[in-house]
Amino acid sequence: MSARLPPELTVGFEEIDRQHRRLIDLMDAAAAAARAGDLAGARGAVAALGDELVTHFSSEEGFMAETLYPDRGRHKAAHDLFLQDFAQLGGELEAGLSDLAVHWLTVRVPEWVKFHIGVNDVPLGQYLTARHFRPEQPRSPAAKPRPS
C-alpha cells in the first residue's frame, strides 16, 4: 500500500485518505496490468477496484448524509456518473484488452479519480475535519451484522 498520498490528493480526513490510498493502489495495479497486456490481471484488478469504489462512495455518502453536507447531492451525482462509466469499462474488458480499455485504465480512470479527489473530496474532508466528525465504524460490507 502507498505510504502516503501526494499533497494535492490528501483530503486530511484519515478514513477517506486511507480508502483513497487503497483505491490508488488498485488503480495502479489495473494500469500496470493493462500496459503489460495482461487481460486476466486487468480484469481482476478492475473487479477489485469496482468493489472498492462502491464501498468507498457509500462510505463518503454516509458521512455526507450524517453531517448534512450541503454539496452532498452534487457529490453523489458525480459518484453515480462515474460508476456508470466504470460499468462500461467492465463491458469493454469482456471483449478483451482493446486500445480503448487500455486508455481507460491508464488515463481516464486515474484522471477522473484525481480530479474528483481535488474538486469534491478535499472540500468534504475539510468540512468533516472542521466539524470534528468521527465515523462510528468502518463502512464495509464485512462490518454489517449477519442475518441469523
Ligand SMILES: [Fe+2]
Ligand atoms: Fe467522492
